[in-house]
Structures are given as C-alpha cells and as structure tokens.
Amino acid sequence: MGPSMRDVAALAGVSPRTVSNVVNGAAHVAPGTRARVEEALRTLRYRPNAAARSLRRGRSGLVALVVPEVGSPYFGEVAARLADVAERRQWTLLIEQTGGDPARERRLLDGVRAQLVDGVVFSPWSLGPDEIAARRDTAPMVLLGERGPEGVADHVVIDNVAAARDATAHLLALGRRRVAMLGAASGVGEDTARLRREGYRQALAAAGLAPDPALEVPVGALHRADGARALEALLDAGTEVDALFCSTDELALGALRVALRRGLRVPDDLALVGVDDIEDGRYATPSLSTVAPDKEAVAEEAARCLAERMDGAAGEPRTVLAGHRLVPRETTGAARAPA
Amino acid sequence: MGPSMRDVAALAGVSPRTVSNVVNGAAHVAPGTRARVEEALRTLRYRPNAAARSLRRGRSGLVALVVPEVGSPYFGEVAARLADVAERRQWTLLIEQTGGDPARERRLLDGVRAQLVDGVVFSPWSLGPDEIAARRDTAPMVLLGERGPEGVADHVVIDNVAAARDATAHLLALGRRRVAMLGAASGVGEDTARLRREGYRQALAAAGLAPDPALEVPVGALHRADGARALEALLDAGTEVDALFCSTDELALGALRVALRRGLRVPDDLALVGVDDIEDGRYATPSLSTVAPDKEAVAEEAARCLAERMDGAAGEPRTVLAGHRLVPRETTGAARAPA
Structure with a gap:
C-alpha cells in the first residue's frame, strides 16, 4: 500500500478533505494551501486509487x-x-x-x-x-x-451517396466519359462501398451514361498499395479510362503514383478525385481533388x-x-x- | 445494480464459478456449457464490474x-x-x-x-x-x-546523431555542397533537433565543409506547412541551396511541393532526404528518400x-x-x- 490522503494531510498540515479537494479538483483551495498539499503529494509520491474512486463515482471517466x-x-x-x-x-x-x-x-x-x-x-x-x-x-x-x-x-x-455523386459529377463536368471507380467493392466497409457506388452510378445516369462493369473496380483494402494495384490492373487490361473516382484519398494517392510513373499527364490524360481530404492529398504534386467530410x-x-x-x-x-x-x-x- | 454472476449462473443452470471462468477466460469450459452461459449473459445483459475486478487484481490492464x-x-x-x-x-x-x-x-x-x-x-x-x-x-x-x-x-x-549524419552524407556523396537543414531548431522536440543538427554538422565536417548559419533553418513545428514555409523563405532570401536534409518526412513533403511548384527539378536542382519513413513518402512523386527508424x-x-x-x-x-x-x-x- 502506498501513502494515503491522511498521510499527505498530516505532512501538509491540512485536513484530508482539503487534500481530496486538491486531488479531485472538487472545490476551491487557496493557492498557498494548494502549493503545500502539492508539495506533500510529490514528497510522498501519493497515488490515488483510481479503481476505488471509480467504484464510488460509478463512472470511470x-x-x-x-x-x-x-x-x-x-x-x-x-x-x-x-x-x-x-x-x-x-x-x-x-x-x-x-x-x-x-x-x-x-x-x-x-x-x-x-x-x-x-x-x-x-x-x-x-x-x-x-x-x-x-x-x-x-x-x-x-x-x-x-x-x-x-x-x-x-x-x-x-451522405455517402451524395458525396460520391458530387465527386463523379465533377469529373463528368470536365467532359470525361470513361470514369472508373476504384473501391466499388472492398473487403472492408462493404456498406460504404455500396453507397458510394450508388452515388457514382447516379451521376453517370444523370449524364446519360450506363454503368460499365469493367470500370467498377473492387479493391482488397483501402490503402495506397491497393489503389496502385487497381490502376495497374486497369491499364494492363487495356481498359479505356479518362478519370478515376476513388473511394478514399489513399486509394487515389496510390493510383496517382502509378499514373505519373506510367507517363500519363494528370489531369489531361487522367483526372482523379478521392474522398476524405487527408493532409497528404493537399501536398501531393499535383494536389489531389477530394470530397471533404466535415x-x-x-x-x-x-x-x-x-x-x-x-x-x-x-x-x-x-x-x-x-x-x-x-x-x-x-x-x-x-x-x-x-x- | 445490474444482474450479478449469481443471476447468470441461475439462468444457465451452472455454478457462479463456471460463469466467472467464461467471463474471465480463466479456465477451460466445455463448449456446450460455455454456449449456455454466453446465452444467459446475453439475455441478462450482464456487465461485470470492471472497477471491482481491478481492485481485486490490483491491476487495471x-x-x-x-x-x-x-x-x-x-x-x-x-x-x-x-x-x-x-x-x-x-x-x-x-x-x-x-x-x-x-x-x-x-x-x-x-x-x-x-x-x-x-x-x-x-x-x-x-x-x-x-x-x-x-x-x-x-x-x-x-x-x-x-x-x-x-x-x-x-x-x-x-541514434539521432548517426541518423542525421547518414542522411547528410548521402546528399554529400551526390556531390552536393550547399546542403540546408530544415528543422535545425524547432518549437517542439528541442533535444531531437539539437542531436540531428549535430549529426548534420558532423557529416559536413567529414566532407571538409563548414556549417553555414544561413543553411540551418529553424521551423515552428514539424508539419508539411512548416517545411513549405521554410523552403519558400530560403528561396525568397536568394540563398544558394542544392540539397535539403529535413528533420521529418512531413517537413520534406511540404518542401517538395514548393520545389516542384517553383519549377525546380528534383533531384537535379534540389535533392531531399527526410526522416521517419512514413507511407506518404513512398507514394510521393518523386518518391521521398528517408532515414527509416525501426x-x-x-x-x-x-x-x-x-x-x-x-x-x-x-x-x-x-x-x-x-x-x-x-x-x-x-x-x-x-x-x-x-x-
């Protein structure tokens, strides 16, 4: 057992109640008294019993x-x-x-x-x-x-449907007609993927375009490496694509790296939008367009x-x-x- | 008060000890028995009292x-x-x-x-x-x-001195002679900044170069924005510089963005090395050289x-x-x- 509040009180020459008030910040304590108590707490290396306190209060904080x-x-x-x-x-x-x-x-x-x-x-x-x-x-x-x-x-x-629709509509407004979605399905966060795919398709429909299964690209996870692999696969398959809506900024940053490495001009040959507004996207070159959740x-x-x-x-x-x-x-x- | 282990035991038709074993994973419980206990736990929405347990064990986990x-x-x-x-x-x-x-x-x-x-x-x-x-x-x-x-x-x-020395020596080995350090002092992590500056200076000395105060750039914090601002200031002051050792990858990524935006060729006009090996650096274009801590x-x-x-x-x-x-x-x- 370590020192008790009583020990601290004795050393500081105050009541245990005053020590308790300093420890728990429960009531006003005069500065001079507080200093004496804090000195005594330090000297004795007092450690309140958090579990006991939590039992009394019924809350752990x-x-x-x-x-x-x-x-x-x-x-x-x-x-x-x-x-x-x-x-x-x-x-x-x-x-x-x-x-x-x-x-x-x-x-x-x-x-x-x-x-x-x-x-x-x-x-x-x-x-x-x-x-x-x-x-x-x-x-x-x-x-x-x-x-x-x-x-x-x-x-x-x-509103994930609206977020994806806004992102895709932005790409379509640039005149892009072969807009792929990276993360149209994924091993994780399936519902989010489904809702964002719904928004992507709504934007295509509003522009009079039918969804193309070859452009709806699933990913294993939502990281840069997955985005890189997904775009590699899309390009290797010879799929015609002029824009990417990526379900996360991380996917988009992985794809961006592949696009630049393959000599594609961004945005001229390939435009990209992600989701999340993470700081890396703001400092990437070119900087990453995104949908920023609040x-x-x-x-x-x-x-x-x-x-x-x-x-x-x-x-x-x-x-x-x-x-x-x-x-x-x-x-x-x-x-x-x-x- | 919620239900007790006794209540759970009564519903499952087992002893309180068995309930305790299931809840705490303390001993083997036959699968059929375990299933009955878990069903009873669910039905009663049993919630063990963590504070009481912590008092008994003397550890919170x-x-x-x-x-x-x-x-x-x-x-x-x-x-x-x-x-x-x-x-x-x-x-x-x-x-x-x-x-x-x-x-x-x-x-x-x-x-x-x-x-x-x-x-x-x-x-x-x-x-x-x-x-x-x-x-x-x-x-x-x-x-x-x-x-x-x-x-x-x-x-x-x-070993922060060695890490900084390795990074700086790498830049000097490329033939660079005007190597600046971003983060030579900072509002935070002062000791780390001091040690890395020491390593930076050691590498310069080993190459027969004297430290130049104009090349030791302090930063307010260690983020991308600070790295961007630091390189802007260095270039605006007309300081001759052909390489940057940055105390963090984030500083380096901020500086990289500014370098590219100003039309500098990286690494031809300006080479960069950071510290930390964060994932963003691996996917940046050009990808960021760094010192990777284990x-x-x-x-x-x-x-x-x-x-x-x-x-x-x-x-x-x-x-x-x-x-x-x-x-x-x-x-x-x-x-x-x-x-």
Whole structure:
C-alpha cells in the first residue's frame, strides 16, 4: 500500500478533505494551501486509487474510440479531433484498433474491455447490423460510418451517396466519359462501398451514361498499395479510362503514383478525385481533388450524442448527418493553390 | 445494480464459478456449457464490474501511450504498432495526445489520469528532464525519444546523431555542397533537433565543409506547412541551396511541393532526404528518400521494458537503441522503385 490522503494531510498540515479537494479538483483551495498539499503529494509520491474512486463515482471517466486502423490518416485525423473534444469534456479517450477483424470487433463490442468504459464511439467495418444489435455490453454507444443499424444506437454519418455523386459529377463536368471507380467493392466497409457506388452510378445516369462493369473496380483494402494495384490492373487490361473516382484519398494517392510513373499527364490524360481530404492529398504534386467530410462535425456530434446518452437521455436512436464538400484541386485541373 | 454472476449462473443452470471462468477466460469450459452461459449473459445483459475486478487484481490492464499528436503519420504508425503489441499482451492501450503542450504533458505525467493505468509509454516534447524526474505518479514508465533523463526511466531511442549524419552524407556523396537543414531548431522536440543538427554538422565536417548559419533553418513545428514555409523563405532570401536534409518526412513533403511548384527539378536542382519513413513518402512523386527508424523495434522494446518493470523488475534505468537505415528513393536519384 502506498501513502494515503491522511498521510499527505498530516505532512501538509491540512485536513484530508482539503487534500481530496486538491486531488479531485472538487472545490476551491487557496493557492498557498494548494502549493503545500502539492508539495506533500510529490514528497510522498501519493497515488490515488483510481479503481476505488471509480467504484464510488460509478463512472470511470473513460470513453473508447474503436476504429479499424489508428495509423490510417483518416482515422488518425478523426481520433485527433475526438481527443481534443475529450480533453475539453474531461474524458480520458482510450483508442482501440480492430484491424477490421470481425473477432476483434466482436470482442471489443462485447467483451471485458468495453465494460471498463462509460461510453464507446465505434467505427465498425466487418460486423453487420444483427451482430451489433446483439451486443452484450450496455455502455452507451455511438456509431460512425454506415454500419449503423436503425434502432440500435445513435450514428453519425456523411451522405455517402451524395458525396460520391458530387465527386463523379465533377469529373463528368470536365467532359470525361470513361470514369472508373476504384473501391466499388472492398473487403472492408462493404456498406460504404455500396453507397458510394450508388452515388457514382447516379451521376453517370444523370449524364446519360450506363454503368460499365469493367470500370467498377473492387479493391482488397483501402490503402495506397491497393489503389496502385487497381490502376495497374486497369491499364494492363487495356481498359479505356479518362478519370478515376476513388473511394478514399489513399486509394487515389496510390493510383496517382502509378499514373505519373506510367507517363500519363494528370489531369489531361487522367483526372482523379478521392474522398476524405487527408493532409497528404493537399501536398501531393499535383494536389489531389477530394470530397471533404466535415471531420470536426463528426467528432463534435459523436461526443454530443454520447454525452447525452451517458447522462441518461432516452428516446429513439438518431442518425446525425455531418456535412461534406467537394474540394477541386490540381488533379481535376483546378488552379494551383498556394501550398 | 445490474444482474450479478449469481443471476447468470441461475439462468444457465451452472455454478457462479463456471460463469466467472467464461467471463474471465480463466479456465477451460466445455463448449456446450460455455454456449449456455454466453446465452444467459446475453439475455441478462450482464456487465461485470470492471472497477471491482481491478481492485481485486490490483491491476487495471490499461497501458497508456502519451504522444504529442495521434494524427501525425509518424505517431499514428508507432501507435498502430504498439496497439498490435498490446493486443498480443492483452493490454488495453489507451492513447492520449498532448499537442506538445507543457501543461497537458505535466497533467498526464502527474495527474489523475496516469494513476488509472498500470504503465505509461511517454513521448515528451516540452517537458525537460527535471520535470519528468519530479513526476508524482509512480506507475512504471518508458520514454520514447530524446528527452529521457538518465536515471529516471527506461528509454527507447534511435541514434539521432548517426541518423542525421547518414542522411547528410548521402546528399554529400551526390556531390552536393550547399546542403540546408530544415528543422535545425524547432518549437517542439528541442533535444531531437539539437542531436540531428549535430549529426548534420558532423557529416559536413567529414566532407571538409563548414556549417553555414544561413543553411540551418529553424521551423515552428514539424508539419508539411512548416517545411513549405521554410523552403519558400530560403528561396525568397536568394540563398544558394542544392540539397535539403529535413528533420521529418512531413517537413520534406511540404518542401517538395514548393520545389516542384517553383519549377525546380528534383533531384537535379534540389535533392531531399527526410526522416521517419512514413507511407506518404513512398507514394510521393518523386518518391521521398528517408532515414527509416525501426518502428517495429521501438514498439516491441518499449513494450518489453514496460512489461518487465510492471512485473517488478528492479535495476538502473536502461537506454535501448532501436536501429535505423537510409532508404534512398527518387528525391536523391535512386532508380524508380515499383510503387
């Protein structure tokens, strides 16, 4: 056992209540007194028992963000924003990655770990609505992305159909007629892929074009390497293509590298648009046109929904739509912006 | 109060001990029995009391990674690797970002949150050795980067002097004589900047060149925007320069964008080397030469040291050196690698 608050109080010459107020920030303490207590805490290397405190309060102060990959730029940016919001709300944000692995998603959704936290922000890739609905844990949960089964939990999404339609329409407005989609299906995030393909097809239809299966390219995952491989395959097959709508910026940056390496002029021979607005795209040469989800709003709305549920708000699960906007850059011929 | 293990046991027709074994994975349970228990857990929405369990065990199972920015590609990659190691060790990894803010670093080092965890992997930017040594919390800690004051905690580092020397020597071996360093000082990570500048100067000296203050460029932070601004300023000042050693890949990618936008040929007019080996650099056009720290080893060694200390290992704090290697790519004229 380490030193107790009583030990600290004795050394500082104050009451245990005062020590508690300094440790928990629960009430005003005069600066001089606070300094004496902090000195005593340091001298004794006092360590409050977090588990005991958590039992008393009935809350751990922990909120989990569960994402497929913390190392991907998109999820890294969302995590960074949510960490800022958590700091403001005095939550400790615990970040977990699933690798999109269904067993790991299930364990995090159901298992021992989730039960440590007051609330969960979950971005599922592999689990379907039924599995999410059947989860054992009862901590408040907010879903990010498209897997939000109605009636299970609040979810925060962008309008993926409209986002894909805007991106594709932008390419068609440049006069492109052979617009391929990279990521028309993928091993992960199947619902998102389906919705974005729907938006892609809607834009084609509005321009009087029929979808061509040869132009709807599936990918194994959503990384640069997958985008590179997909464009290699498309070009090697001799498919005529003058534009790419890519389901993520990472796919687009991989494809961009292949296009330039093969001597294609971008955007003259091949125009590209991605989705996510990650920082790398802004600094690529040529810079990458994209659809930017309002990541600030995604983080804010997820935190707001979660806080309300943690405070006991009842009522039907809600769907909160975060905005998005098309950001034309050099890969679709926009004037060079300053770096 | 939610349902207890006793309630679950009654519904499943087994002993509370069996329920405990299923929940904690503590012993073998026959598949049929396990299925009955899991069904009962689901039906009753049983939620074990993590705080009570943590009190009994004396461990929370939580390990914290505290980094300046979870959204930066370098820390995102390190976090992803550490999350994999944590998964294997059955730790729950809690990721916190400080923004490099000294008050936030101090709070995380000292405060209420750190005391919830069994161990901390800390990558400080702003706090100096004295402040780290004076921390109040007693949880085992491993430091990443250069701020590890001897005698306070184990720390895992790369040889920053050698890394910078290798990068600079590579540029000099191409015949470059006006090699600037971007990030020779910075608002954050001062010690790392100092060590890398030392390595840069050593390489110059070995080639018979004196350091030129005009070529040692400080930056405000280590992002693409800072690298872009630094090269703009260098070129606007009319400084003669034929190569850049950049203290991070992000700085280099920002500078690369400016170089290309200004019509410089890379590497003919300007060669570049970064540090970190982030994925964006591999897919940039031209692809970015870099010094790759062994991130796998950083994560593995940090986890190993922490596990040993958490298990009560005594002994003097250690310094563990992770490897690094030069990766020449197109920005220094290496043959085009396949994307």
